[in-house]
Amino acid sequence: MTPAARPVTPPDGSRRAALLVPGGGLVSARVAWRHSLRFRLALTYSLLALVLILLTSLGVVTLLLSRMDQQFTDRLNERADTLAEAFTGAQRGLGRTAGSASAYTMLIDTQGVVYATSPILREFNDAPFPFGTQGQVTVQDTSVRAVQRPVGDFGTIWVGLPEVDLIAARQSALSALLLALIVVPLLLLLTGWWVGRRALSGLEHAANLADRIDPTRSLATLPLPAQEDEVHRLLTAINRLLVRIEDGQVREKQLLGQIVHELGAPLTVLKASLQRAEERTNDPEVQRASLVADELTFTTQDLMQLARGELEMKLAWHYIPARTLRGRVDRLVPGTTFTGDWEGGILCDPDRLTQALRNLLANARRAAGMDGTVTLNLTETPEWLTFTVRDSGPGLPPELGEQIFQPFVSGAGSSGLGLSVSRQIALMHGGTLTGENHPEGGALFTLAIPGAALGDDSDEPDEVEETDLLNEPPLPARS
Numbered sequence: 001m002t003p004a005a006r007p008v009t010p011p012d013g014s015r016r017a018a019l020l021v022p023g024g025g026l027v028s029a030r031v032a033w034r035h036s037l038r039f040r041l042a043l044t045y046s047l048l049a050l051v052l053i054l055l056t057s058l059g060v061v062t063l064l065l066s067r068m069d070q071q072f073t074d075r076l077n078e079r080a081d082t083l084a085e086a087f088t089g090a091q092r093g094l095g096r097t098a099g100s101a102s103a104y105t106m107l108i109d110t111q112g113v114v115y116a117t118s119p120i121l122r123e124f125n126d127a128p129f130p131f132g133t134q135g136q137v138t139v140q141d142t143s144v145r146a147v148q149r150p151v152g153d154f155g156t157i158w159v160g161l162p163e164v165d166l167i168a169a170r171q172s173a174l175s176a177l178l179l180a181l182i183v184v185p186l187l188l189l190l191t192g193w194w195v196g197r198r199a200l201s202g203l204e205h206a207a208n209l210a211d212r213i214d215p216t217r218s219l220a221t222l223p224l225p226a227q228e229d230e231v232h233r234l235l236t237a238i239n240r241l242l243v244r245i246e247d248g249q250v251r252e253k254q255l256l257g258q259i260v261h262e263l264g265a266p267l268t269v270l271k272a273s274l275q276r277a278e279e280r281t282n283d284p285e286v287q288r289a290s291l292v293a294d295e296l297t298f299t300t301q302d303l304m305q306l307a308r309g310e311l312e313m314k315l316a317w318h319y320i321p322a323r324t325l326r327g328r329v330d331r332l333v334p335g336t337t338f339t340g341d342w343e344g345g346i347l348c349d350p351d352r353l354t355q356a357l358r359n360l361l362a363n364a365r366r367a368a369g370m371d372g373t374v375t376l377n378l379t380e381t382p383e384w385l386t387f388t389v390r391d392s393g394p395g396l397p398p399e400l401g402e403q404i405f406q407p408f409v410s411g412a413g414s415s416g417l418g419l420s421v422s423r424q425i426a427l428m429h430g431g432t433l434t435g436e437n438h439p440e441g442g443a444l445f446t447l448a449i450p451g452a453a454l455g456d457d458s459d460e461p462d463e464v465e466e467t468d469l470l471n472e473p474p475l476p477a478r479s
Helices: 037-088 119-124 164-199 201-211 230-281 284-312 322-332 350-368 401-405 418-428 466-470
Strands: 018-020 026-028 104-108 114-117 136-139 142-150 156-162 318-321 336-340 345-348 374-380 384-391 432-437 443-450
Touching: 037 142, 037 156, 037 164, 104 119, 114 119, 142 164, 164 201, 201 230, 230 284, 284 350, 318 322, 322 336, 322 345, 322 350, 322 374, 345 350, 345 443, 350 374, 350 384, 350 418, 350 443, 401 418, 401 432, 418 432, 418 443
Parallel strands: 336 374
Antiparallel strands: 018 026, 104 114, 104 156, 136 142, 142 156, 318 345, 374 384, 384 443, 432 443
16 A cells, blocks of 8 residues: 655644755755846846947947037038128128028127127127137027137127037937936846747756756656757766766665675574573673674664665555554664553554664664663654654764764764664655754654555555564564
8 A cells, every 4th residue: 555645744834845855955946036047148148238339329429429519510610601701702791691691690890899790699789799719608598609700801700600409419319328228238138038048948948857856766867959059968968977876876786785695694693593592591791792783683774775775665555553563663672661642553664664763762772871761752643643752862963963864974883874764764654854952951853754644545554463563573674
């Protein structure tokens, strides 16, 4: 019987919305937009394009304004030359030359007095010329650019041209440039984001595929895109890495398998001999040696569990009484104090769950010492069964943290396999295993697995009689 695939919430109330990867790390399923490659590319592209557009626009606007200014100056000089030529020629008068030719015209005699003006400048008649040699003046709140030309015996003619149109054109050009600097970066960013999203869609797909790789479950190679581009080369490199990982795992499993095989036979003979000697002599030294042999047996089983991992290990689900599991654990780790409710039933793989609890209790006994206390408490809710192991030892080394669950990491001088295997078994049951220091001292480990109510109710569980389990070997090696 297998439990129904159904999302559950751990008893601590937390929801893990992340992907569990080998080594116990958590990888977020979504990447923040500010860490997105396409966003950085779009932003870089936009900034570079903005700088180029700014420099180009400034150059174009400067050239345009310069040309407009030059055209204005040429027109002013041309008008002044025309009027000066008219006064030095046969006409010698303002008549037809000045009437509509220029609204800003004054004749200045040799004494610097204005003696004739166009109608708009009538206020300056018979007065000293007020502007001197200024090339740009303000007349009646209007900016006027002016030039002077000699006109023979008349003296000097002053001709001005209003800059209203030139100023309006300059302001329009600067406004258009400012608007472009505001709108263009936004358009560039949006365009760059869209182009980057399309261009990097293959890379994002490759990242999603690689993110789903779990070496404990599958090492299948990733599909390659048809186009041989950078994404193709990236996925090819990942596939080569997967092949190397698989080869390394095969060699490790073969090595661990050989070690377990070489140790298994001598340990079996040693345990049998020690048990017979213990029955005959009841010698404490023989009993201690028998416990050491049991410890070595479980270490070899932990090695085999580590070698197989979740990829090859299959659970044999049974529904057993909780007191049956308690009896098996009590025989393996004597001196454990049991609390809580042990009258219900447990849906589990009895051998694997016994192995996980035995590892936790053995570590607790090792930390507490022979004179310390080790307690195993069982609580049941409609959705979860929670086993809590507490000892009176010095507690967990704070510098290790979650590393305590990694293989071959130990804070008590043991092999460092027990906690790693126990967590693997908990995960295979759909549960969790956490460790912390109790506020009153000692270490506290919590192993939670889904309750029987989460199983598939359409199938009848395989009942296992308590008497049969009690007559089984403590934890037989399984394939």
